[in-house]
Amino acid sequence: PILCLYGPPGVGKTSLGKSVAEALGREYIRMSLGGLRDEAEIRGHRKTYIGAMPGRILQSIKKAATSNPVFILDEIDKLSSSHQGDPSSAMLEVLDPEQNSEFHDNFLEMGYDLSKVMFIATANNLSTIQPALRDRMEVINVNGYTIEEKVEIAKRHLLPKQLKEHGLAAKDLKIGKRQLEKIVEGYTRESGVRGLEKQLAKMVRYAAKSIAMEEAYEIKVSDEIIEKVLGPARLERDKYENNDVAGVVTGLAWTSVGGDILFIESILSKGKGTLNITGNLGKVMKESATIAMEYIKSNAESFGIDPQVFDKYNVHIHVPEGATPKDGPSAGITMLTSLVSLFAQKKVKKSLAMTGEITLRGKVLPVGGIKEKILAAKRARIKEVILSEENRKDIMEIKEAYLKGLNFHYVTEMSEVIDIAITNEKVKNAKVL
Template identity: 50%
Template sequence: MAVTDKDDLISIIEEDDDDIEIPEEMPLMPVRDVVIFTDMLLPLFVGRDKSIKAVEDAMSSSRHIFLATQKDPITENPKPEEIYTVGTVGKILRMIKLPDGRIKALVQGVAKGNILEYVKKKPCFHVKLSMFEDDPCGELSLENQAMMRNVRENSEKILTLKGEVSSEITTILDSIEEPGRLADLVASNLKLKIEEAQELLELKDQLERLKKVNDLLGRELELTVVQAKIQSDVRDEISKTQRDYYLREQVRAINKELGEFDERALEAEEYKKKIKKAKMSTAAKEESERQLRRLEQMHPDSSEAAIVRSYLDWLVELPWSKATKDSIDIKEVKAELDKDHFGLDKVKERILEYLSVRKLNPKMKGPILCFVGPPGVGKTSLGRSIANSMKRKFIRISLGGVRDEAEIRGHRRTYIGALPGRILQGLKQCEVNNPVFMMDEIDKLGSDFRGDPSSALLEALDPEQNSEFSDHYVNLPFDLSNVMFIMTANMTDTIPSALLDRMEVIEIAGYTHEEKEKIAFKYLLPRQIKENGLKKEHLKLSSSAMALIISEYTAEAGVRNLEREIGSICRKIARKIAEGKDGNFIVNVNNLSKYLGIPKYQPEMEQEQSQVGLSTGLAWTQIGGEVLYIEASLLPGKGEMIITGQIGEVMQESARAAFTYAKANLGRFGMKETFLDNQDVHIHIPAGAIPKDGPSAGTAMAAALISVITGKPIKKDVAMSGEITLRGRVLPVGGLKEKSLGALRAGIKTIIVPEKNKKDLTEIPPNVHKAIRFLPVSQMEEVLKEAIDGDVFEIKPKKQSKKPQKPKVNKAPGPSDIKKEDDQKAE
């Protein structure tokens, strides 16, 4: 703080000779951000309660108050040890109470003092002092007189540079003869740190204090000179800028009158720099330069100029040659994939194979992978993990519901608002030409009068062609061979064959019960605990409760609904904690219904018993495998067949084939050949609101029909899948892995599969093999012997030249058994 009024300062100096009686005890007011020297006159704004009380106590006595600086200016209520012991005795000259309760006081520094002890601490500090006198300096030597003159001259120089010098200030500086007072006056006007100012205040040697002030003054002079130079340069620059602006405005006005615009030259120069920086292909560079020459000849406000300008912007912003460097450590990649996803060994193995080849041959073309599987099995997150493991950027677009070809290839530039396709848009967004590019839901592409987007993808997803991919908007070849494309789909049936042929399909089946449980405890539960603001100790979910959630609260191949149910439990516990309840909760089988309500799915096999005319088939759906119940019934009629349950043409044909097989073999079942002449057969597949189709339910429909004809029940824990022919042969079907997982969820113990599907049994997880017995068959007779409870063949079949061997049913064939059988065939 500095003295602001020169007349006040003169009066203070003149009054210095008067004797001032200072009491030994007085109130203390801590001050912050300033060290007060003697002879200083400054206004203080007092707002703290203790400080206001100290001022009031001083005003009620001798008006003297001790002003000491606190060490930390942030502290609101400093303690005695947080206040410097050396300070200045001040006299309150004027005091005004402000409307907000604060006090404004004009204080004059009188003398320096040292705190001996704190007499009172409440309601404000009162201290006992001893005077802190300066050491006498005696007669000044020539060197000391020269130092005083140097201090005066440097002070005047600083004030001159700041524009604050006046004759009164020069008079004041010349009138002070004591080194200590001169040092205090100059120091009070310098912007010193608290520590530096306090050190000066505590120096008793006047000459030492003056010397230190002289050093600080020299530093301040250098700073002031530099500051003045900067300000001068800024003023000159502002003057030059204003002059240039004025001249430029004049030139602009002249050019406007002449119909010429200077901005065009600047714009053209800027585009030239961007074209050079973009490092385009030769064709793209030539085209951009040609378009730039066209732009220079156009009127800048024309619509054609706007189209060309937008086109150039896209050309210079596309990553023609910018790419990230692959960082491929196979062990690290495997650890990354295992950390983010449980199971999926086949997918991880294929990814590691690709990266291994990429590491050995960096110039290889990017493959087109297609992950096919039910929702919620981790297809999309796998793509992100691949990008992270390769240190590549990741771009994802969703193709679900896309019907316009322009979404893929872009619009022609002639249209207003034209844009490139979503492929080039994604590359511009990630700013590199070799990202991991994921296209979700490729099986849900549509087509209408605007074109077929799947056909537009043929070029982009063909490794032999996409090095010169042409977008309608850019209309120049762009290299997509470095992009790693990953598609996802729930099924391949709706993907056009030409597009499917360009992709490497990797099937991702659903998870088993055990896999879901491990995924839930390793990934889903920790993530939901974190997202719902809980801590690990807040929630303990038992294994039996998790198993119950999986079996009776979800019915899916993936784990998306499982995570929702876990999130529901976490939200309810978060609410209890927010209401102030104890934060340790245990969820088990007994109290699970309190959090999730009654079970949503009851295992169907527990509700059914072995019945006549009720067989269990297996169906493949987009969300995984499921069991399919088939009912058959006889009623008086004319030998006709009724089929219900919203089934497709192929399934109806399978039902007719099963009916023909049963009718042709009535004699072998111990029935009259004319048994069905006066009987109508009704085959019904429940869940009539759901469309069903496919040939794989042929064996199940035949078994249900023969069961109702013979009156013998079908075992409730046996399921079957296979296409049937008129002669009772069982043909292979697809989706066996998904169907087996669905059967496992439904509690099936035995699955009858076609003989030619034995090769697919190697893909069945080991835990499914342990829980389910797989029985390969080639004839419908074998199906009936295993599925129907009792012998349906009362008339033995005719002897053949070579009796077919009965298949072993004690254990399911594993990979080693199949290999052994193949070796025997080879011999």
């Protein structure tokens, strides 16, 4: 099968391909497809042209001098088309096991058997790959790393590699587990480990400079030294805030840099019942807010809300960090809980987070990125998580150690979400609605 390793940048997709070649004892070829827009780069030129050459596929195989290498097609999602043809269509023949035994190169003017080659493609984004091309590949999702995993990667691989590159021995600089965790949490915000490697390189350069200038320095790195070299910590992530106010709910989000928690706030003001939504939200997220509002209006009595309230007050929903674009259906139940909490003027349970899509009939649908979201909840010291019943299978795939201390509620209906999330405690200084 043709494999496609799909995941965020810096998680080691290309390195994984290299390791496969090493493990199989086969030649390794890497061909970067980023920005490739000429079909002849793949299929070759006809011999009638001046400067005609075979395509890069056959050139690489000639260079490797073997017909069964491990061939890495890097950044297959970055292929672009132009007036010189569409390379992603030319790739169809290369990556189709049914056709590639007779791959036709224009320069060679005869079929070449590519079926013995092991092709491994890498991609950051599946949506930009042509559907026919995606269909020919077996997609393997390479997830981002957890903080615990990043600390181990730094300790076993990145730090020794950087020490070697800077000409230092292991005894010249020692960074403890707690300090590595501080660097990961305070100075990097990514799924992969490229940024982490840059920060570790800065720490190693600090030691190398001190040795070269014969200055005294601390071999065992302390928190103070980290702040001196890398500056004050820039990222205070996943801080859980208290929701003592009605209408504030903690949601779980999945971003390109892993999981995160986000807050949804809503507030009432005297008016005519309009709904405003702010916080740089995409179309799907705005629709979730509208669905939540309409569902509450149609089921007001069951939530103990006076229907006349909707005509007397304007509702404003805001998702903080307004500069960050946000979209997706997974904030549906969070918005619904926020609005019910606001209209009922009751607080939401402490240390509770949730994620799930909603429908107008009151159903809760499953969402993606569960592993990353759960890890974000754990980092933020959340105790309880509400998920769709259909996401139970995603939880079963996560290691037990990551789930320790978390209590899961699986729901199918919106009414169940409200029963779990909203306490019977009234808010201080509550508006009488």
